[in-house]
Amino acid sequence: MVARSRWHHAALLRRWRAWLVTLCALTIAVVALAGGPPQVTVYPERGPCLADAATMRRDHPKMLHEQKHRTVVLGERGARVQLAQCVSCHAGAQSHSVVASERDFCRACHDYVAVKLDCFHCHQGTLGTQSAWRSGEGR
Amino acid sequence: MNRNDSCRDREISETDRSRRAFLASVATAMGAVSLAPGIFLMSVGHEVAAADEGVRRASASVRWGLLIDATRCRADCDACVLACHQENGLPLPQSSADVRWIRKVTLRDPKSGAERSFPAMCMHCAHPPCVDVCPTGASFKRADGIVLVNRHTCIGCRYCVMACPYKARNFVHAPVTTQKPEVPRGMGCAEGCTLCVHRVDQGKEPACVAACPTGALLFGDLNDPHSAIAQRVRELNARPLRSDLKLDPGVRFFGV
Amino acid sequence: MAAMTIALDHYRLSARYWRLLALLALFLAGGALSFFAMEHWGHAITGMSNHIVWGTPHVAAIFLIVAASGALNVASIASVFERVEYKPRAPLSVWLSIALLVSGLAILVLDLGQPGRLTVAMTHFNFTSIFAWNVFLYTGLLALAVFYLWTIYSPFGKPYAKAAGVAVFLWRLILTSGTGLIFGFLVGRDGYGSAMLAPTFIALSLAWGLALFLLTEAGLEAFAELVPLTDLQDRLRKLLIVFVAASLYFVVVHLMTLAYFERNSAFVRFLLLKGGQFTAVFWLGYVAIGNLLPLFWLLNKRNQPRRSMLLSSLAVVLGGIAFLYAFIIGGQAYPLQPFPGYEVVASGFDDGQVAAYIPSLPEIGLALGGFALAVTVILVGARVWPFVPRRDG
Numbered sequence: 127m128v129a130r131s132r133w134h135h136a137a138l139l140r141r142w143r144a145w146l147v148t149l150c151a152l153t154i155a156v157v158a159l160a161g162g163p164p165q166v167t168v169y170p171e172r173g174p175c176l177a178d179a180a181t182m183r184r185d186h187p188k189m190l191h192e193q194k195h196r197t198v199v200l201g202e203r204g205a206r207v208q209l210a211q212c213v214s215c216h217a218g219a220q221s222h223s224v225v226a227s228e229r230d231f232c233r234a235c236h237d238y239v240a241v242k243l244d245c246f247h248c249h250q251g252t253l254g255t256q257s258a259w260r261s262g263e264g265r
Numbered sequence: 266m267n268r269n270d271s272c273r274d275r276e277i278s279e280t281d282r283s284r285r286a287f288l289a290s291v292a293t294a295m296g297a298v299s300l301a302p303g304i305f306l307m308s309v310g311h312e313v314a315a316a317d318e319g320v321r322r323a324s325a326s327v328r329w330g331l332l333i334d335a336t337r338c339r340a341d342c343d344a345c346v347l348a349c350h351q352e353n354g355l356p357l358p359q360s361s362a363d364v365r366w367i368r369k370v371t372l373r374d375p376k377s378g379a380e381r382s383f384p385a386m387c388m389h390c391a392h393p394p395c396v397d398v399c400p401t402g403a404s405f406k407r408a409d410g411i412v413l414v415n416r417h418t419c420i421g422c423r424y425c426v427m428a429c430p431y432k433a434r435n436f437v438h439a440p441v442t443t444q445k446p447e448v449p450r451g452m453g454c455a456e457g458c459t460l461c462v463h464r465v466d467q468g469k470e471p472a473c474v475a476a477c478p479t480g481a482l483l484f485g486d487l488n489d490p491h492s493a494i495a496q497r498v499r500e501l502n503a504r505p506l507r508s509d510l511k512l513d514p515g516v517r518f519f520g521v
Numbered sequence: 522m523a524a525m526t527i528a529l530d531h532y533r534l535s536a537r538y539w540r541l542l543a544l545l546a547l548f549l550a551g552g553a554l555s556f557f558a559m560e561h562w563g564h565a566i567t568g569m570s571n572h573i574v575w576g577t578p579h580v581a582a583i584f585l586i587v588a589a590s591g592a593l594n595v596a597s598i599a600s601v602f603e604r605v606e607y608k609p610r611a612p613l614s615v616w617l618s619i620a621l622l623v624s625g626l627a628i629l630v631l632d633l634g635q636p637g638r639l640t641v642a643m644t645h646f647n648f649t650s651i652f653a654w655n656v657f658l659y660t661g662l663l664a665l666a667v668f669y670l671w672t673i674y675s676p677f678g679k680p681y682a683k684a685a686g687v688a689v690f691l692w693r694l695i696l697t698s699g700t701g702l703i704f705g706f707l708v709g710r711d712g713y714g715s716a717m718l719a720p721t722f723i724a725l726s727l728a729w730g731l732a733l734f735l736l737t738e739a740g741l742e743a744f745a746e747l748v749p750l751t752d753l754q755d756r757l758r759k760l761l762i763v764f765v766a767a768s769l770y771f772v773v774v775h776l777m778t779l780a781y782f783e784r785n786s787a788f789v790r791f792l793l794l795k796g797g798q799f800t801a802v803f804w805l806g807y808v809a810i811g812n813l814l815p816l817f818w819l820l821n822k823r824n825q826p827r828r829s830m831l832l833s834s835l836a837v838v839l840g841g842i843a844f845l846y847a848f849i850i851g852g853q854a855y856p857l858q859p860f861p862g863y864e865v866v867a868s869g870f871d872d873g874q875v876a877a878y879i880p881s882l883p884e885i886g887l888a889l890g891g892f893a894l895a896v897t898v899i900l901v902g903a904r905v906w907p908f909v910p911r912r913d914g
Binding site: 194195196198199200201202203204209210213247248249250 | 321322323405407408409413415416417440441444445446447449450451452454462466467
C-alpha cells in the first residue's frame with residue numbers, strides 16, 4: 127500500500143514536469159509564430175508618446191500608478207502623465223475611444239495579456255465630451 | 266476634540282511646518298499686492314515642486330474656503346446646484362440613492378418666522394470626521410484644506426458617509442456613464458464636493474461660485490488676511506454650521 | 522453531581538448531513554447571487570440609499586461579529602476562570618466563534634462598494650480609524666482562536682493553553698469594544714456618539730453568544746443523534762438570565778445617557794415612540810421577544826428546563842437582530858441635524874425627514890448567505906474535528 131502510493135506520487139511528479147515542458151514549448155512557439163502582442167493602431171500624426179514604444183510598454187503601469195497619487199493627493203497639475211492625454215492620442219479613429227471596441231488601443235492589448243483594466247469605469251475613455259480643462263476656458 | 270488636535274499635529278511634519286511658515290509669509294506679501302475679489306493667482310494656491318520643474322502642487326500655506334451669504338441667496342434659485350451638476354458630470358438626482366454634492370435648503374427660524382435659503386455642501390473641515398474614520402486613508406485633506414476622496418484607494422465601506430454630520434458625503438449606488446474627462450467618478454466609491462479642485466488648481470473659482478447670480482457665494486484663501494473672503498468673514502462674523510462640533514469648517518455662513 | 526465523563530467526537534456521516542449541506546448550499550448560492558447582482562448593478566438595487574448607507578447586510582454582519590465574541594464565553598469560563606467542567610465544551614465554543622466571525626466578515630466584505638480592493642484595505646491603514654484597528658482586532662482574534670484550539674488538541678500545546686485562553690478572553694473584550702465604538706465615535710449622529718456603546722456591546726455579545734452556543738450544541742446533538750448533555754443545564758440557564766438582564770440594563774443606560782442631552786433626547790423619543798417600523802421592531806422585537814419572553818421562560822421554574830432554555834436562546838437571537846435593525850438602520854433613518862434650531866421648509870436632500878427603508882431581496886439574500894456560511898463552517902468543522910461533546914459510557 128505504502129509502496130504503491132509512493133510510486134503513484136513519483137509518476138505524477140514526472141508527468142507534471144513533462145506537462146510544464148510541453149506548455150513552455152507551446153507558448154514559445156505561439157509567441158514566435160504570432161510575432162508578439164497584437165498590432166495596436168497608433169497615430170504618430172497626433173504627436174510622440176511620452177517615451178519610446180518599448181519603454182511605454184514596460185513602464186506605463188508604474189507611470190500611471192505613481193501619477194495618480196501625485197495628482198490626487200499632492201494636487202500636482204500639468205503633469206506629463208494624464209489619462210485624458212493618453213486617450214486623446216490613442217483613441218481609435220472610428221470609436222474615438224481607447225476601450226469601447228475590441229480593437230481600441232488599451233483594450234486590445236490588455237485583453238491579449240489578460241490584465242484587468244479598471245480605470246475607465248471612472249475615467250472617461252472616449253473623446254467627445256469637450257473638456258473645460260483642456261480648452262482652458264473659465265470665468 | 267483632543268483626538269482631532271493630536272491627529273492634526275501628526276499630519277504636519279517638521280519640514281512641512283517650516284515650509285508652511287515660509288510660504289505663509291510669501292503668500293501674505295503677494296496677497297498684499299492686492300487682488301480683485303474672485304480673481305487670484307495660481308501661484309498663491311500652488312507651490313512649485315522642487316523635484317519636477319514646472320509642476321505645481323497644493324500648498325499648505327493656503328486654506329481654501331467658501332463664504333455663503335444667506336441674506337443674498339434667493340429661495341427660488343438653484344443656479345449653483347445646476348452648475349455643480351453640469352461641471353462635474355453629475356446627473357440630476359431622481360431618488361435618494363443618487364448623488365448630490367450640493368443641495369439647496371430653505372429654513373425657518375421658529376422664533377421669528379424668518380426664512381433663509383442657501384446651498385450646503387462639503388464643509389471642508391480642518392478636522393474632518395470623514396478623514397478620521399476612513400480605514401484606508403482614502404478620505405483625506407489636501408495640503409490646501411480641500412477634503413477629498415482618493416477614489417483609487419476607497420473601498421466603498423461608507424463609514425465616512427456615516428461620520429459626516431453635514432450629510433455631505435454620498436455613495437455612488439449605480440454605474441456612471443456621464444463622466445467629464447476632468448472629473449472621473451464611478452460606482453462603488455464615496456464622494457462629495459471637491460470644491461471643483463480641477464478648476465481651483467487652474468486658478469478658477471468653483472462652478473457654483475461662478476454661477477451664482479447674486480454674489481451670495483465667495484471663494485478664496487481663508488489663511489490670507491487680505492483676501493476678499495477673509496475680510497468679509499471678519500466683517501460679517503460669518504460662522505460655520507454646527508460650530509459646537511469644533512470641526513473648523515472651511516465653509517462659513519452669514520445669516521444662518 | 523453524578524459522575525459522568527464527557528468525550529469529544531465527530532459525528533457520523535448520514536443522509537441528514539448531506540441534505541442539510543444541500544440546503545445550506547442553496548442559501549450560499551442565494552448569497553453569491555445577491556453579491557454578483559449588487560456588484561453589477563450597484564447598491565441601487567438594494568433598499569440602501571444615501572440616507573441609509575448601512576442596511577440589512579450590516580445588521581447581519583455586526584450581529585455575527587458581536588455574537589462571535591460572546592460565543593467564546595464557555596471557553597473563557599473553562600480557561601480563564603478554570604472551571605474544568607466547562608472544558609469539554611471549549612473547543613466547540615472556539616470553533617463557533619471562528620465560524621461566526623468569518624461569516625460576519627464575509628458579509629461586510631461582500632457588501633463593500635469595491636470588494637475587489639480588499640488588498641488595498643490590507644495594505645493601507647489610517648490608525649485614527651477604528652475600522653482600521655478592527656481589521657487587526659478581527660484577524661488577530663481569528664489567529665488567537667486557531668492557536669487556542671491547537672493548545673487544546675496538541676500535546677505540545679498544553680503548556681500554553683492557559684495563556685492562550687487568557688489572551689483570547691482579553692482580545693475579545695477589546696474587539697467588542699472596538700465594534701461598539703464604530704458607532705460610539707460618530708459624533709454627528711444623535712443615536713450614536715456615546716462611549717457607553719463599548720460596554721453595551723460587550724454585554725450584548727455575552728447574551729447573544731451564549732444563546733447561539735446553546736443552540737449550536739443542541740443542534741449538533743440532535744444532528745448526531747446523541748443524548749443531550751444536561752450536566753451544566755442549570756448553570757447555563759442562570760448564566761443566560763444574567764447576561765440577558767445585564768445587556769438590557771446597558772441598553773437602557775445608553776438610551777438614558779442619550780435622553781439626558783437635549784439634542785439626543787429627540788432621537789430617544791423617535792426610537793421609543795415615533796419611529797414607525799423602528800419603534801415597533803425595538804419594542805416587539807428587542808424588548809418583548811429579545812428580553813421579556815426569555816426572562817419569563819427562564820425564570821419560570823415550572824417550564825421544562827431544556828426546552829425553555831432553547832426557546833429562550835432562539836428569542837434572544839431574534840431580539841438581538843431586532844435590536845441591531847432598530848439601532849443601525851433606525852439610527853440612520855433619524856435625520857441628521859446640520860441646522861439645529863431651524864425648521865426645514867424645503868431641501869434638495871430630504872433634510873429633517875425620517876428616511877424610508879425597506880430591506881431588499883439582495884440584502885436579505887446576502888445576510889442569509891452569511892448565516893448559512895456560519896452554519897456550514899460549524900457543520901463541516903464538527904465533521905472533520907472532534908468538537909461535539911458527548912456522554913461517554
